[in-house]
Amino acid sequence: MKKLPTVTIGIPAYNEEENINFALRSVLSQKQDIWRLEDIIVVLDGSTDGTKRIVSSFQRNNRKIKVITGVKRLGKVERLNTIFKNSKSDLLFLLDADVVIGSTSTITKLVRAFNKRKNLQVAAAEQVAILQTSLVGKINTVGFTIWYRLLKSYRKGNNIHMLMGSATMLRREFYTKFRYPKNLATDQHYLYVKATLDNRSNFDFIGNTNILFRMPSTLADARKQGTRAIFDDKDVLVKVFSTSIKKEYSIPLILKVKTTIWAIKKYPILFPMNILLGVFIRLFPYEKKHNKQLWYAISSSKGAIIWMNS
Numbered sequence: 001m002k003k004l005p006t007v008t009i010g011i012p013a014y015n016e017e018e019n020i021n022f023a024l025r026s027v028l029s030q031k032q033d034i035w036r037l038e039d040i041i042v043v044l045d046g047s048t049d050g051t052k053r054i055v056s057s058f059q060r061n062n063r064k065i066k067v068i069t070g071v072k073r074l075g076k077v078e079r080l081n082t083i084f085k086n087s088k089s090d091l092l093f094l095l096d097a098d099v100v101i102g103s104t105s106t107i108t109k110l111v112r113a114f115n116k117r118k119n120l121q122v123a124a125a126e127q128v129a130i131l132q133t134s135l136v137g138k139i140n141t142v143g144f145t146i147w148y149r150l151l152k153s154y155r156k157g158n159n160i161h162m163l164m165g166s167a168t169m170l171r172r173e174f175y176t177k178f179r180y181p182k183n184l185a186t187d188q189h190y191l192y193v194k195a196t197l198d199n200r201s202n203f204d205f206i207g208n209t210n211i212l213f214r215m216p217s218t219l220a221d222a223r224k225q226g227t228r229a230i231f232d233d234k235d236v237l238v239k240v241f242s243t244s245i246k247k248e249y250s251i252p253l254i255l256k257v258k259t260t261i262w263a264i265k266k267y268p269i270l271f272p273m274n275i276l277l278g279v280f281i282r283l284f285p286y287e288k289k290h291n292k293q294l295w296y297a298i299s300s301s302k303g304a305i306i307w308m309n310s
Contacts, residue, residue: 005090005111006038010083012076013042013097017050018304024058024065026101035111038089040065042097043082046073051097077180077187084175092175096166100305102128102210110169113206121174121202122195124157125167125209130305136277137217142267143274144215150251150259157205160248163192167211174202181240186233193241193248212305226281 009027013020020042027040042055044067052069059065068082080094091114093107101107106125114120127148129141151161165188170178174195184190195203216222237245263271 004036008039008087008089012079014045016097043068043079099213102212106209134217140215142270146263223286227286
């Protein structure tokens with residue numbers, strides 16, 4: 001009988017009491033048909049709310065759940081390095097604590113991709129922004145939907161923008177040798193560059209994997225997230241690698257034009273509003289003098305995502 005590949009789920013968490021319950025439920029409901037769950041490692045990054053209490057309640061009923069408590073907030077990349085050190089599985093699935101796996105077959109689809117392609121080192125799951133009620137939330141969600149459509153059309157999703165860091169699977173041969181450098185905030189883009197330095201086919205985007213998340217629903221949070229995405233991520237990579245890395249962020253003009261035409265027809269009101277919001281953030285970015293390793297917590301995207309078996 002063929003041995004099933006083992007999977008560890010790694011979850012870094014900072015003050016995620018509203019959603020961690022649903023995130024864990026979605027993990028535990030995954031169908032283990034072609035893989036076997038070995039561990040669920042939750043690393044708390046100096047949480048001051050009830051996150052630890054909620055995770056501990058799950059732990060009492062499931063010995064595979066392991067909690068590593070960081071007393072001081074060090075930032076996501078440091079906690080990811082902790083997960084790398086403590087995982088021993090064939091595959092490691094990194095999941096943000098403020099998202100939910102929207103399908104019980106998501107991990108199976110990712111594992112199947114690694115089974116088919118032995119050179120695959122890192123894979124990103126598909127993100128789905130849930131509906132928002134506030135105007136800013138709606139504008140941001142539509143903006144993401146349009147942007148994501150564009151990204152999926154470029155190299156079939158094999159580009160730096162598609163590794164968003166909230167749901168990523170890595171092969172053991174890669175993650176055991178990989179560590180984020182200190183004082184780094186841009187975990188997802190750094191990971192993409194390191195994975196594809198030798199061969200772009202080491203990365204893949206796996207569609208129909210349904211990772212549910214919230215876009216910021218307030219103007220302040222939109223500025224925080226936008227400042228990081230527009231300015232900080234690229235700036236950090238340029239310092240780590242070189243200015244040549246900027247070419248990874250380029251997208252062919254023809255794809256931008258096609259997507260813009262589609263967006264105008266699909267969202268004639270919200271699309272222009274999203275453009276104006278982007279201009280506003282570029283003109284008035286959030287405070288630039290900050291600890292980029294920790295960054296600002298975006299509270300409006302941390303609400304509970306009610307998980308339902310699908």
